Amino acid sequence: MTDDRNNPYLEGLFAPVSEEVTAHDLHVTGRIPEALTGRFLRNGPNPLNIEDPAAHHWFSGEGMVHGVRLRGGRAEWYRNRWVRSDAVAARLGEKGPQGPRHLGMDFAPNTHILSFAGRNLATVEGGALPYELDHELNTLGPYDFRGTLPGGFAAHTTVDPATGELHAVAYCWAYPYVQYLVAGLDGRIRQRVDVPVEGGPMMHDFSLTASYVLLYDLPVVFDMDGASRGDNFPYVWDPARPARLGVLPREGPAEAVRWLGIDPCFVFHPMGAYESADGRTITVHLVRYDKLFDRSSRFGPDEAPPCLEKWTVDLTAGTVRQEQLDDRPVEFPRIDPRRATLEHRFGYGVVQPGDGYGAERSRLHLETPGELLPPDITQVGIGLVKYDLVNGTTQEHRFDPRGDVGEGVFVPSGQGSEEDHGWLLTYVFEPGRDATDLVVLDARDLEAEPVARIHLPVRVPVGFHGNWIPDER
Template sequence: MDRTDHGNPYLSGLYAPVAEEVTARGLPVTGRLPDALNGRYLRNGPNPMDVDDPAAHHWFLGEGMVHGVRLRGGRAEWYRNRWVRSDAVALRLGEKLPHGPRHLDMDAAANTHIIRFAGRYLATVESGPLPYELDGELNTIGPHDFGGTLRGGFAAHTVIDPANGELHAVAYCWAYPYVTYIVVGADGRVRRSVDIPVEGRPMMHDFSLTGSHVLLYDLPVVFSPQSAAEGMSFPYVWDPERQPRLGVLPRDGDAADVRWFEIDPCFVFHPMNAYEENGRITVRLARYDRLFGKGSTGPDESVPLLERWTVDLAAGSVACERLDDRPMEFPRIDPRRHTAPHRYGYGVLAPTEGYGGGAARLHLTGQEAPTGAGRVGAGLVKYDLERGTSEIRRNAPGEDCGEAVFVPASPDSAEDDGWLLSYVFDPERGASDLVVLSAQDIAGDPVARVHLPVRVPIGFHGNWLPDAG
């Protein structure tokens, strides 16, 4: 599809879907892959098969496709891309329909994230559908409800608590006047489920978890029955009359135990991490001032900016502080530091084109960004949150990088001792690479580049899933 034909940037250029599933073995590598990288790097994202009205198509709604690279023994054994098989996808491909449970009869291929938990690969999506289980070669097994213990839908984002290996999520669904806090035991069965009433059916894309609390983002993007009745494919809109709130729920509490804190209007897709010290909760996140107020086909109405929110439980207040004026999304940390204090964070710097531009100032250091930095293509940023500094890796002209996932060098290595993995488009080849960077030198030459035979479209989230043992 060409953008001039339909005016939808999310079906064009590096966002454009690929048309085929590919299997390639024995991938060429520039540099040397670390011997410790034994596992799979998997990333999920929308890859629509058929679009009835391209001009109205919303980026969040394309069929899910998982792109994966298998690394072992210093070699890149294979690359695969596979659509997640909902009934609609299986019918389109002329295949047998997948078997499994459904929530509210929703047939929605998961297109947002991919995790491994209790020995299962799970592709996830928000707003009510179940996750879909895949095998190690990315073939779809079918919808998964944690052995029949999940009584509703699931969520796009989860947190695995490093302390005990349990999976936490907050699920919402357009059909219900509540959200549900879910805890899945290490045995793969839901052991706790708490329904928390919220008015207006808000979009709650993600949540935050500390050692003792769950943070709920009740913000002004809400389900619109009128928009749904009018046939809007993505019927979530900005409600300027809605009071934004941050909810704080004790991990062992009930709905009545949630404390709600009023905050200024904003929207949050992705927190970086949250933790508690001395009666205060600190969370760093990418904040948008406003979204989905103009009927856009993606999150392109305001810039995502890194902020620190401090919740003083004794005083009953939330203090918000801007940390960086450069647009940044997809924040990640060392997964071993989830729910705990951490020094480093990583994210994708977005170009300001499409967001309205503007000068960039790094509040962490108080120094101006390089001239024109906001107008250069996307890149990666590493934050040293203790020192208040950052390091940037800018993409070359025509390149684009996806979410960077941190992989520790060993189970007991230091927080920043490891690698960042990301898919990067190479304009010279017209295809993508899996790039392995030293987390301690993200601006330096890559440790390795695995050359894929095809382009990986700009997508959403992924994980490094090491081999068991």
């Protein structure tokens, strides 16, 4: 059953935009670094047509990709485009894209976008295929890795900086296993490992080291009853299900996975993982929730504030030590992509309301009734934080608390530059303009004024993940 109350994920900063926009020669405050030559792309839900707003779940909206093209110190264009599934194309009066489907799923991926083997791929989890986009964000159609993808794909992937290959862990409600997949440089799946997992757990992400894949088998599981009722998001918290971390050798069979017990929790996003020099331990930094989707809210992940933790996996003893590193609510952790699978010193995240921040936002909402922010939503970002994981120090850049800050994506200043020598790129909603800026921050000094603000003509709704896609050299 649903009630007639307003859905907070259809209001304020979360409200979907209704038009596709193309704008050229964007106004810039500051100076765009010449080294930033490419496209900054971000994906997120932007529902086209909602029959029952009270039942709508944030995760179920059709994907829309927002992009800015940078070249020669200029912001050449901004575009936003819905990913065209058959249903989206029909609503827009267009012919649907041609291509394969998995289990008949026709869903416009709404979670991430990446570039691999010369293709831009919008991704989502749960059994659907990625969809390929061209460089101007037009949908080309579903993509199955040249006919080699054995099922659906995953929202999150990792490119191994040592090999350039793409790694993913895919799950689907219909299968009693998860799939560890590796795509070679030719764009074909070259390795598949089916790891048996009962109960249909939601594995939003995974971790990769030089030798291992880490699988997060946690108490959020597929709810068959909810699916039968037609719930838009049929996953729930199962308090009876043990939480465990799987350690799978990258070149090993499914039988080689070791399952290690951990405290009950849920993890959407690891920051990074790496092995010790002697190979006896694995260090993982990640964002942890105490509990999620426990039926207290039908709309989205708003039950408990997430926090940054360090997990130390002792491969000899078979134990996992969990240690909280920060009291701030934080999400969307990222590192320098050149350090994926390797030891890294710096990480970045989005600071969310909480521990005083939420009260500040609520007060601002009451003082300015016309502002966009619903006061009971905590997934909106208010700043970016840089973690020095060696020294235990942080830097933070705060923005207007009435607005929103998206995921910060690190872009190195050059292939051989040091780990934190580069920029953080993020979309920031500016209430004073009633529109969004693409903000460029110096990653070495996050507290400094932005290097550049690229002023978009429209608002970018609160969304999920994206990447910097440099021009091919």
